[in-house]
Amino acid sequence: MSESVLNNQNKQQELITIKNITKKYPNTVALEDISFNIRKGEIFCIIGPNGAGKSTIVKILTGQIKASKGEIRIHEFHTIKDRKKILGMFGLVPQEIALYNELTGRENLEFHGRLFNLSKQFMTQKIDELLTMAGLIDRQHDLVKTYSGGMKRRLQLIRALLHQPEIVVLDEPTLGVDVQSRNAIHKYILDLPSKGKTVVLTTNYMEEAERLADRLIILDTKIIDGPGRLLEIQERVFPNLIIEFKTERAMLKSEFLTIFLQDELKGKVISEKDMSERHVILQIIFDTTHIEEIFEKFIAYTKANDIPIEEFTIKRPNLEDVFIKLTGKEFRE
Amino acid sequence: MIILNSVLEEQKKLKYKISKWFRDLRTIINKDLISTKRVKKYFFSGVIPPLVMLIVFTSFLQVSNPETYTVIVVDDDKSQYSGIMLNYVANISSDFAPWFSIIKIDTFDEAMALLQDFTYLGLIYIPSGFEANITSGIENQKGIIHLIVQNINNDYVKNYMQRLDEAVLTFNEDVHVSVGSVDLFAISLEKTYVIDQPVNNAKSITLGIIAMYGIICGMVFGALNIAKEYEDSTILEIANSPVRRTAYMASKQLIAVILGGLVILIFSILLFLIFHIEFRGDLFIVIISFILITWIHSGIGCLIGLKFKRTMPVILVCIVASMLLWFFTGGFAPLNMLGENVILVSRFIPATYWTEILVAETLYPSITYVLPRLLILIILSIIITLISWYLISKEGFRV
Numbered sequence: 001m002s003e004s005v006l007n008n009q010n011k012q013q014e015l016i017t018i019k020n021i022t023k024k025y026p027n028t029v030a031l032e033d034i035s036f037n038i039r040k041g042e043i044f045c046i047i048g049p050n051g052a053g054k055s056t057i058v059k060i061l062t063g064q065i066k067a068s069k070g071e072i073r074i075h076e077f078h079t080i081k082d083r084k085k086i087l088g089m090f091g092l093v094p095q096e097i098a099l100y101n102e103l104t105g106r107e108n109l110e111f112h113g114r115l116f117n118l119s120k121q122f123m124t125q126k127i128d129e130l131l132t133m134a135g136l137i138d139r140q141h142d143l144v145k146t147y148s149g150g151m152k153r154r155l156q157l158i159r160a161l162l163h164q165p166e167i168v169v170l171d172e173p174t175l176g177v178d179v180q181s182r183n184a185i186h187k188y189i190l191d192l193p194s195k196g197k198t199v200v201l202t203t204n205y206m207e208e209a210e211r212l213a214d215r216l217i218i219l220d221t222k223i224i225d226g227p228g229r230l231l232e233i234q235e236r237v238f239p240n241l242i243i244e245f246k247t248e249r250a251m252l253k254s255e256f257l258t259i260f261l262q263d264e265l266k267g268k269v270i271s272e273k274d275m276s277e278r279h280v281i282l283q284i285i286f287d288t289t290h291i292e293e294i295f296e297k298f299i300a301y302t303k304a305n306d307i308p309i310e311e312f313t314i315k316r317p318n319l320e321d322v323f324i325k326l327t328g329k330e331f332r333e
Numbered sequence: 334m335i336i337l338n339s340v341l342e343e344q345k346k347l348k349y350k351i352s353k354w355f356r357d358l359r360t361i362i363n364k365d366l367i368s369t370k371r372v373k374k375y376f377f378s379g380v381i382p383p384l385v386m387l388i389v390f391t392s393f394l395q396v397s398n399p400e401t402y403t404v405i406v407v408d409d410d411k412s413q414y415s416g417i418m419l420n421y422v423a424n425i426s427s428d429f430a431p432w433f434s435i436i437k438i439d440t441f442d443e444a445m446a447l448l449q450d451f452t453y454l455g456l457i458y459i460p461s462g463f464e465a466n467i468t469s470g471i472e473n474q475k476g477i478i479h480l481i482v483q484n485i486n487n488d489y490v491k492n493y494m495q496r497l498d499e500a501v502l503t504f505n506e507d508v509h510v511s512v513g514s515v516d517l518f519a520i521s522l523e524k525t526y527v528i529d530q531p532v533n534n535a536k537s538i539t540l541g542i543i544a545m546y547g548i549i550c551g552m553v554f555g556a557l558n559i560a561k562e563y564e565d566s567t568i569l570e571i572a573n574s575p576v577r578r579t580a581y582m583a584s585k586q587l588i589a590v591i592l593g594g595l596v597i598l599i600f601s602i603l604l605f606l607i608f609h610i611e612f613r614g615d616l617f618i619v620i621i622s623f624i625l626i627t628w629i630h631s632g633i634g635c636l637i638g639l640k641f642k643r644t645m646p647v648i649l650v651c652i653v654a655s656m657l658l659w660f661f662t663g664g665f666a667p668l669n670m671l672g673e674n675v676i677l678v679s680r681f682i683p684a685t686y687w688t689e690i691l692v693a694e695t696l697y698p699s700i701t702y703v704l705p706r707l708l709i710l711i712i713l714s715i716i717i718t719l720i721s722w723y724l725i726s727k728e729g730f731r732v
Contacts, residue, residue, distance in 0.1 A: 062573055084575065092573045096566035100364065102371040107364075114360040115574040117353060143371070159570075
């Protein structure tokens with residue numbers, strides 16, 4: 001296949017084009033020259049600490065506020081000039097719980113359906129389906145104020161899906177939610193691309209981005225890295241490999257550590273955890289991405305020298321490590 | 334053919350847009366009515382602060398009623414018969430009605446000026462020729478007494494008129510005038526109501542209070558409806574839907590008009606039963622002007638809601654705004670007592686025109702007095718509506 005054909009295919013896949021977006025407020029710059037594309041059917045994640053500009057991007061993307069500079073297009077539609085046309089394309093799950101507490105779960109969905117001009121028959125059927133999917137069918141006639149935080153988040157998520165949007169925008173959808181509800185929400189989000197939805201997700205939970213994102217950007221007023229796959233970013237930013245294993249304490253002063261791991265393989269001990277009087281867990285970092293080479297040499301040496309090794313794992317630095325390296329600050333600062 | 338098709342297509346689109354606009358309006362109103370029904374505290378937040386003011390001011394009015402009511406007497410005839418008549422008038426103030434007194438003024442013009450200064454209850458005028466008419470011996474020629482009052486719906490005025498009627502009857506019984514063998518009435522009483530004048534008495538202020546109560550409720554409901562949407566972040570749901578901002582704002586204002594109207598209806602019935610206010614004017618004009626003024630104030634309330642976005646600050650701001658409204662529309666004290674500056678400011682306050690329309694329609698219906706005020710309300714309601722549409726577009730409502 002020729003390069004131009006491939007380029008065309010990629011272009012066709014691009015659903016949202018964000019071009020040179022800057023947002024300035026009187027005393028602060030919320031976003032600075034942001035550009036990226038979001039492809040059809042992917043889960044695109046925007047991660048960054050509080051105040052990084054994630055919600056500002058969501059507001060500009062959904063046409064709620066105007067950018068000071070730059071533009072966003074969805075298909076060929078401009079988010080501000082063609083707002084009427086793009087409104088139905090979005091299903092927005094805002095960061096805040098934005099439900100009518102004094103209405104029941106079902107009434108909230110019906111209200112949303114009416115605003116989006118859905119037919120009564122379709123609405124009834126779809127609401128039943130979504131409530132069942134979210135596990136809220138038994139509580140559908142209860143006032144929302146009696147729901148738990150997780151239930152409200154789930155209701156908010158299915159509300160955004162009711163009018164069958166092409167793009168689901170989730171602004172920190174699991175903020176303040178218990179682990180069980182978070183897992184349930186993650187499951188729904190992971191299912192969305194298979195239903196033809198494109199997902200734009202903002203979060204400041206690293207593990208959420210690691211679990212859900214097809215591609216992501218790291219944002220801190222401007223794009224720190226990305227867009228790209230998590231692995232690509234990790235390899236580019238932090239081309240390191242960490243191995244972790246349990247061994248006997250005596251090995252700490254052996255040639256295995258000092259000569260083989262540190263001198264020959266250029267490893268560096270980053271953590272040493274006492275497990276018992278006899279055992280320790282070691283974490284050693286290697287300045288390489290060649291995992292097979294390190295692994296083969298390690299196995300060969302330990303077998304040949306009869307070195308006791310248990311619980312061996314190979315790790316990459318996680319997103320949080322990447323973020324710290326890129327920005328020089330903790331993620332939740 | 335192509336042109337015709339495109340015209341038909343455009344018509345179809347327009348029809349769809351209009352029907353969608355009204356559907357959205359209905360959807361939001363229904364939702365808000367359900368919410369208000371279920372969340373009592375918001376309903377009471379809209380009703381109780383104005384109610385407290387109502388109670389305070391009506392109590393104030395009760396204690397502020399003067400102990401005596403003075404009637405001006407002008408005797409241009411200065412004859413024996415006018416003297417007798419004045420004795421009857423003086424006797425109206427008796428052990429049974431000690432609150433009436435009279436004051437004699439020399440000229441009619443001076444007396445009218447005093448009457449229009451709201452100091453006196455009414456004016457009794459005996460024109461020159463009073464005695465000559467009584468003694469003329471001509472059947473249709475009677476002595477005429479004029480009673481001029483500002484507000485016939487005042488209980489004291491009514492009471493006084495009744496007593497004066499009795500005094501005239503007694504005079505006619507006591508002073509016999511005969512033509513041939515037929516006994517005739519010597520005098521008759523002509524009552525004149527000074528219309529097209531602002532009114533100062535407890536009843537008109539009570540009317541003003543009801544008027545103010547309704548519009549303040551409208552304002553508070555409008556402000557609370559918007560602030561609550563912001564407080565609960567549900568504004569995001571609506572701002573990101575295809576609902577037009579005009580439909581949204583109209584629904585919020587209509588809800589306030591409905592709730593304000595409901596409250597004012599209940600209180601009007603109560604006050605009618607308590608104060609026996611007789612409605613004399615055009616109910617249609619009153620309803621239209623009520624809708625306009627509540628629309629204006631619910632619009633002002635929406636602007637307050639948009640600015641402050643939280644229910645508590647909104648209630649406080651509405652209370653302060655209400656106090657100013659009371660003051661500048663004569664709720665605290667009659668405007669003419671508060672000086673020219675206050676009167677001037679009151680001309681810029683929509684509630685002034687509504688209060689004047691209501692008082693006029695209830696007491697002295699006059700289309701020439703009411704129509705210009707109604708027109709001002711229409712213009713103000715358009716201005717407020719346009720401002721609220723503009724400001725909501727700044728809040729992310731871009732449709």
